[in-house]
Amino acid sequence: MKKFIPVAEPALVGNEKEYVMECMDSTWISSSGKYVDRFEKEFASFCDVGHAVSCCNGTVAIHIALMALGLEPGDEVIVPTLTFTSTANAVAYCGAKPVFVDSEDKTWNMDPGLIEPLVTDKTKGIIVVHLYGHPVNMDPVMEIAKKRGLFVIEDAAEAHGARYKDKVVGSMGEMSTFSFYGNKILTTGEGGMVVTNDEALASKARQLKGQGMDPKRRYWFPVLGYNYRMTNVAAAIGVAQLEKVDWHLERRREVADQYAKRLGDLSGLTLQPQMSWATNVYWMNSVLLDERLVEHKDAIRKKLADDGIETRPFFHPLHTLPMYSEANRGLEFPVAEKIATAGFSIPSSATLSAEDVSSVCDKVEEAIGVFGK
Numbered sequence: 001m002k003k004f005i006p007v008a009e010p011a012l013v014g015n016e017k018e019y020v021m022e023c024m025d026s027t028w029i030s031s032s033g034k035y036v037d038r039f040e041k042e043f044a045s046f047c048d049v050g051h052a053v054s055c056c057n058g059t060v061a062i063h064i065a066l067m068a069l070g071l072e073p074g075d076e077v078i079v080p081t082l083t084f085t086s087t088a089n090a091v092a093y094c095g096a097k098p099v100f101v102d103s104e105d106k107t108w109n110m111d112p113g114l115i116e117p118l119v120t121d122k123t124k125g126i127i128v129v130h131l132y133g134h135p136v137n138m139d140p141v142m143e144i145a146k147k148r149g150l151f152v153i154e155d156a157a158e159a160h161g162a163r164y165k166d167k168v169v170g171s172m173g174e175m176s177t178f179s180f181y182g183n184k185i186l187t188t189g190e191g192g193m194v195v196t197n198d199e200a201l202a203s204k205a206r207q208l209k210g211q212g213m214d215p216k217r218r219y220w221f222p223v224l225g226y227n228y229r230m231t232n233v234a235a236a237i238g239v240a241q242l243e244k245v246d247w248h249l250e251r252r253r254e255v256a257d258q259y260a261k262r263l264g265d266l267s268g269l270t271l272q273p274q275m276s277w278a279t280n281v282y283w284m285n286s287v288l289l290d291e292r293l294v295e296h297k298d299a300i301r302k303k304l305a306d307d308g309i310e311t312r313p314f315f316h317p318l319h320t321l322p323m324y325s326e327a328n329r330g331l332e333f334p335v336a337e338k339i340a341t342a343g344f345s346i347p348s349s350a351t352l353s354a355e356d357v358s359s360v361c362d363k364v365e366e367a368i369g370v371f372g373k
């Protein structure tokens with residue numbers, strides 16, 4: 001039988017099972033327990049920040065960060081259009097408006113050169129997304145934010161451990177957020193984290209995710225809070241994942257290096273460009289088809305699927321989704337649309353063997369050959 005190679009699968013290669021069993025044996029399966037505290041401390045240190053607040057997924061992590069920063073109905077937040085829907089939805093949960101920015105060809109991330117003209121009296125902040133593991137060009141973003149008095153949130157859901165120059169992602173914004181969904185670089189099944197260097201923001205985040213309860217007065221809820229907590233079982237998986245983070249990142253680099261060698265010069269497609277200041281963590285390895293091949297994208301993906309290779313379409317730019325399209329009628333986001341139309345992701349897990357990657361490359365070459373004539 002043909003081997004099926006998925007786009008992503010969790011790599012549970014450390015102490016995950018042992019730690020989860022310990023939760024079972026001790027009955028500490030809910031949202032307090034030693035693994036929650038340990039995961040928060042160790043993740044803060046991994047991100048080179050003072051505080052980490054765990055929560056139940058990466059979407060609510062953004063919601064918590066926005067609430068802690070005081071976002072209110074009617075405010076505006078600048079976000080990339082080429083990202084997962086959570087980034088903008090979390091803004092909408094606050095009754096605020098996501099204002100979309102186009103991508104740049106250079107990194108596929110939000111184009112920092114397009115941000116400033118979008119700033120209005122209502123703009124409160126910018127959410128950057130380190131797409132597919134490649135960091136955003138942060139210096140120009142931070143400069144605009146400083147000049148215009150805006151907060152910056154890094155949505156680092158796809159970029160655990162990536163670096164911009166010498167700084168690890170998550171350490172540059174006022175607050176940053178991570179996801180530990182099953183296909184992310186580190187996973188807890190479902191899970192999220194908010195990190196910050198600001199102690200007051202960290203306490204607000206902690207209060208908001210725990211029903212808004214006053215930390216000094218039990219069952220007194222002075223603010224509208226949420227139950228956004230992470231379980232000790234999920235945190236146990238997270239602690240084990242983090243123990244092996246160097247292995248995870250090294251494996252992803254090896255997979256990406258092999259793709260770059262085999263597909264980097266292949267005519268008909270390009271890989272995500274790498275900037276010299278970036279340490280990419282390669283959450284997704286992706287290809288962009290050349291103009292003449294784009295019309296065959298579905299057929300190419302179908303052929304790969306028939307050959308046992310799973311691929312993944314890019315995100316639909318968010319300004320095209322039903323809940324955002326009305327507000328963005330007439331606006332143009334040509335780069336994001338071009339990238340989204342021409343691209344798809346190929347298998348990228350840390351568990352891929354050199355033979356797996358080689359077989360993906362063979363099949364991609366073959367498919368390009370068939371439709372590229």
Ligand SMILES: *Cc1c(COP(=O)(O)O)cnc(C)c1O
Nearest residue numbers: 057058059084086157158179181
């Ligand atoms: C995965 C992801 C999220 C959301 O994370 P969940 O844990 O699935 O809620 C947010 N932003 C980006 C960019 C993501 O890729």
